[in-house]
Amino acid sequence: MQLAAWSSITFGQHLKRARHARGLTQEQLANKVEMHAANLRRLERGAANPSLSTMARLAAGLEVELHELVRGIPRDPE
Numbered sequence: 001m002q003l004a005a006w007s008s009i010t011f012g013q014h015l016k017r018a019r020h021a022r023g024l025t026q027e028q029l030a031n032k033v034e035m036h037a038a039n040l041r042r043l044e045r046g047a048a049n050p051s052l053s054t055m056a057r058l059a060a061g062l063e064v065e066l067h068e069l070v071r072g073i074p075r076d077p078e
Helices: 003-021 026-032 037-045 052-062 066-070
Strands: none
Touching (some): 003 052, 026 052
8 A cells, every 4th residue: 555545544543533532523523623524524534635734723623733643654655
């Protein structure tokens, strides 16, 4: 699997886990961060690659540190 695809899937898993831990629906989180719920669903499935600003908005909306959403993603494809 390519690094970009693996990174998106890992980010999506962390995002979904953090959302569930806070008892938020996808629609609630999407509204909180001013994002379409369809885009949030794609991010959680790993079907989209978020920009840094999108990741930061989601972390703020979830009240977590950004590193919690990207942990386990390698810096180097080696």
